[in-house]
Amino acid sequence: MGSNHYDEEPDFSAEHPYAGRGTYGKTQVDGFKAEAGLGNAKQSLRDVEVEAKLPNAKFNNEVSPNKVSVMADAELMSLSAKAGQVDAKLGLGVKTGASAGADGVEAKLLGTGFTFGNRMSVSVLGSEIGFSPNHYDKEPAFSAEEPYAGIGTYGKTKFDGFTAEAGLCNAKQSVGDVEVEAKIANAKLSGEFTLNKVSAMADAELVSVSAKAGPVDAKLGLSAKTGASVGADGVEAKFLGTGFTIGKRMSVSLFGSEIGFSW
Numbered sequence: 358m359g360s361n362h363y364d365e366e367p368d369f370s371a372e373h374p375y376a377g378r379g380t381y382g383k384t385q386v387d388g389f390k391a392e393a394g395l396g397n398a399k400q401s402l403r404d405v406e407v408e409a410k411l412p413n414a415k416f417n418n419e420v421s422p423n424k425v426s427v428m429a430d431a432e433l434m435s436l437s438a439k440a441g442q443v444d445a446k447l448g449l450g451v452k453t454g455a456s457a458g459a460d461g462v463e464a465k466l467l468g469t470g471f472t473f474g475n476r477m478s479v480s481v482l483g484s485e486i487g488f489s490p491n492h493y494d495k496e497p498a499f500s501a502e503e504p505y506a507g508i509g510t511y512g513k514t515k516f517d518g519f520t521a522e523a524g525l526c527n528a529k530q531s532v533g534d535v536e537v538e539a540k541i542a543n544a545k546l547s548g549e550f551t552l553n554k555v556s557a558m559a560d561a562e563l564v565s566v567s568a569k570a571g572p573v574d575a576k577l578g579l580s581a582k583t584g585a586s587v588g589a590d591g592v593e594a595k596f597l598g599t600g601f602t603i604g605k606r607m608s609v610s611l612f613g614s615e616i617g618f619s620w
Contacts, residue, residue, distance in 0.1 A: 371398040373411070388419040394432075405572060406439045407618075410448075424458030428465070432483060436609060438575070438616055442489045442535050443568045445575030447609060447616045450483030479566060479577060484614040486568055486577040488537065501528040518549040524562075536569045540578075554588030558595070562613060572619045580613030 378391035394413025399406070411434055418427045435448025449468070456463040461474010468483035478487030506523035524543025529536070545560045565578025579598070586593040591604015598613035608617030 370400075371396070373397070382419070382421055387421045388417070390417040391415070404441055405618075408435075408437045410435045410437075419456075419458075424456065424460070426454065426456030426458065426463070428452065428454030428456060428463075435483065436616060438573050438618065440573035441570040443570035443573060443575065444478075444487045444489075445568070445573070445577070445616050446480075446483070446485045447575075447611055447614055448483045449611075452480075452483065481577060481579075481614070484577055484611065486566055486575050488535070488568060490532075500530075501526070503527070512549070512551060517551050518547075520547040521545070534570060538567045540565045540567075549586075549588075554586065554590070556584070556586030556588065556593075558582065558584030558586065558593075565613065574608075574615075574617045574619070576610075576613070576615045578613040582610075582613065 373396035374394065375397055376393035379389075381388040381390065392413065392415040394410060396411035397408070397413070399408045401407070410432060413432050415430045415432075416428070419425065430450055430452035432448060432450035432452075435446050435450065437444065437446035437448070439445075451467045452465045452470075453467060454463075454465060461472060461476065463472040463474075464470045465480065469481050471480070472478040472487065476487055476489045478485055480486075503526040504524065505527055508521040509519075511518040511520070522543065522545040524540055526541040527538070527543070528540075529538045531537070540562060541564050543562050545562075546558070548557045549555065560580055560582040562578060562580035562582070565576055565580065567574065567576035567578075569575075581597045582595045582600075583597060584593075584595060591602060591606065593602040593604075594600045595610060599611050601610070602608040602617065606617055606619045608615055610616075
């Protein structure tokens with residue numbers, strides 16, 4: 358497996374266990390925050406930030422002219438990443454509460470909900486994908502198709518690779534170096550048998566939202582992707598949407614939600 362060489366050493370920090378509480382704002386009653394956990398590790402390199410957390414709990418509230426919020430969270434574990442405008446988290450949590458202020462609105466119940474404002478996000482049971490939109494001089498590129506279906510072979514011979522896919526709806530939007538895609542009720546079957554790769558993969562997906570910015574990609578969804586792949590670009594193994602990829606692209610997935618990083 359190859360890796361890139363960087364001019365600077367990545368920043369890394371870790372703490373275990375940890376706990377803290379305090380107030381913030383112009384007065385001691387504007388905001389309150391308390392957090393505790395078994396372990397927390399962070400690593401950053403240029404504009405990419407990765408963080409992993411073990412069991413942790415957090416509570417915060419704020420009442421000020423700019424924001425009113427009450428939020429409580431208990432998280433079993435999580436792995437999060439941020440690159441540019443896109444951020445994602447793969448985990449299991451029960452974050453519950455609401456927030457309304459100058460920066461937007463957030464509402465969550467048992468780790469499922471949304472954020473709308475300076476940052477846009479959707480979350481399901483603690484896994485989340487978010488996007489912080491910027492203003493651009495030109496209109497973003499957008500495409501959509503419904504329903505869709507396709508089948509075909511590829512490679513030097515008709516027996517090298519096979520793929521078939523069908524679904525109710527697929528929509529894509531790109532702006533700058535950020536790509537966002539949404540799919541509704543789709544299924545895909547693929548296989549390849551060549552000198553460079555051997556793979557067999559089947560996927561049935563209920564719904565998904567995916568985003569890619571630079572080396573980081575993430576997907577929030579529910580699927581039963583099952584199969585394995587071994588080749589020059591790496592190894593992938595999945596069962597009912599849960600598994601991993603190791604190689605030029607590294608990823609972990611849980612029931613269809615996924616977070617990945619390309620070297």
